[in-house]
Amino acid sequence: METACQKNDIAGPSMAVGTETAFWSESWTETAAARSRALGALDTLSTLLHGPHGFIHEFVATSWDHGALYAFLQSSLLAHMASSAKGIPLSSLAEHSQIPEDKLLRILALLRCKNIVHEPEREVFTLTAISEHLMKDNDFRAWVEFQLFETRVASAHLAEALKQKPNDYATGSSGFKQGWGAEMYEWHAVHPDKGSRFLQAMRGVAKSLDPADSLLRKHIRSDDSAFRTKVVEIGGRYGFASVTLVSERPNLSFEVRCDSQNFLNRGEALVNPQCKSRISFTHVESMFEPVSYDDSQSVLVYVVRNVLWNWTDEDVVQLLKALLSPNKSTRILVADGVSPTSTQFPPHVELAYRRRDITTMTMHNVKQRTQEEWRRLFLSAHPGLQIRTDIEASSHVCKGLWELVVPK
Template identity: 25%
Template sequence: MSTPAGTSANSTGTGTGSVQLRPKLSELAATISANAKIVEDYIEAQGLPYPSFASDGPSNFPIPQTPETEGIHEARQALLTASKHIYDLATGPNEYLRWLVWNYNDVSTLDVITAFDIPKIVPIDGDISYAEIGEKCKVPELKIRQVIRLAMVNRIFYEPRHGYVAHTAASRLLREDPLMWNWITYNTDDLFPASLKVVDALKKWPESGETSDTAFALANNSESLFQFLGARPERAKRFGQAMSAFSTGQGYAVEHLVKNYDWGKLPKNATVVDVGGATGFVCVELAKAYPEFKFVVEDKVKAQLELGESTLDPALKPQFSYVEHDFFTEQPVKGADAYLIRWCMHNWSDKYAAIMIKSLVPALKNGSKVIINELALPEPGVLNPWEERRVRTLDMVMMMCLNALEREEGDWKRLFAEADPRFRFEGAKQPPGCLMNIVEATFVDE
């Protein structure tokens, strides 16, 4: 399904050039109206739950992402893009900047709400007074009211009658979804303090690529993120659950890799090595689609491998083996057809990413594929603002916590070239509806 002409780059603000900075309000409004109708008509025709922040509203946007709904999601993205653009334009640069810097208060309200477990205090049905919430939190009513009323601006709780608080769909998620709870509290407890040390880290270690020379370390008594989590099992467990919430979000699903890489070009009985594969959950999905492939799941953390092996479907066990391995050391599985690295290299600076690739080289045969499933950042303004904000924020978090980064396609090409001239870089492909890319290189040793 095609979207109206008003959804082009010139009217939604995607792309580059002066048009992006000088859209007409009326054209943006027309784009919003046209694409809202496309989305709304589909929801109503399919009998899907209507988007709502009412407490009984759907937790996710109700239209599934499938090949059949690709056009509908294009309309949705055009709607989001034009809505953000018209809001910013109507605000104006002065007010926009003035209030942008106050966004830390949004994080602060989430911190208070989760620290005092207010979503559990507010009944799932009905309402409760600020006075009762304050009593249960042992915080004065007026201070609780200050916090919650700011949260309400972000559709977290609402006030059905004066002085009383009830749930919205967003606050209900905080009450009922442990992955969302862990995602929020990981950010408020562990990342937010580090965000205040970015300037100090850049001044102290401007050239460093070490995980110890970071804003996170400055905020945590010189401990790197890995040291910090290693010394605190409960925080490490929460981190793992937070990453599950992040990586299963829209645009990050494993199915994009399974369906959009040409696995069929590998030999029929190919061996695929999942480097840093944790429990092997990616290969489990691949094994269902390619029953003749063999999979070797590698990880440094033995507990992850044991969990993966113990929970593996017995029908898949003949296809799998599990190997304890540090990906900074020489690859032990020689001559495999493909070496898969998913969501590992963005945790490391170029210095260590290069070591990771070089560690594969002694094991590679002519034609071996190295497949990296991570971001390949586009030029500014190519993505719609909603997607671009997510990937640019993630890039910032990588620097703040690990002195690492999300790479552009040119960065990937350079890394392979520097690792070994025998790599033939095949490019970076972004599947439809996916925020991640499939980066591929072939080892040519003839």
């Protein structure tokens, strides 16, 4: 990999502040596969070297690392440390954060062991490339803080939620509700500061980790019909594909339909002013009302992006039937999370997707459907439905796109 970096004039990896390199980018394909294999081998080697007891000890001890990082991020020290490349003395950091020096020193010492801060001289601290990244990317930082706060408490209560009866997906309780006293969206509604942080976190995930928009770009073709030129996006909570695609497809118009005016307002605020004439935002009372006859004359494709993952099977079928009426020839593109099979990815890659399975169970008491479960669900809406599947996976999200068409 060092040779590849030199050959392509790519800076090698470093934890020093200011490090910018394509080496870490998944899009740099020359080393992506080799990096993945090396990470998998290192993971296996680390487990073998630790042995059973050492592995488990290290596995669970990271909760203290997470607590220290959250305390650091909540202290406003990140921006303060960024103000000096040479480093800031502990006394100044303690005064700024109002954390006693003796306690702060222990927090920073643990973070230093994880390369999150650097100590160039005794009790003087600077940022590293890791903490600098958190400083530069506020959306990603919001996701990190959400993981360190809400999800840590929720995951600690998953076991208790599973003891409740019933505890199935339809009627059971989530770990989040068990830990926080309400389901996540309800809890965020009464804790608006955390709700706003969560919205920012989901923006960051969609921007950097979610392949849904990439899949939709491949499958929204504009040459299918000279008459149908409208893309209708259904639903949406933390972002709409149409907001991005309207800038990229000048020969198409877009309409977003949602039963939440609040979500529509957020999406509309993000549209490029030059594209506002080609995109509309329509509030609907119900997502399940059959579409109008006008749609059958103008709609090229319906897009349902990251909406159905926490819907019941019955509601998914009802929505699809509404979209297929009155014109069953219109295409539907569904982009959503998929739980891969156990042999689909190497274990060190699969790990992220299994975490996602536990995430949806813990936070919402719902499951990520497998490819076969998605197919059965779609066929429940129309037995003759033609289904084409495309799968893309990032380092943390496995996403499926299903093109649904009723054969003529």
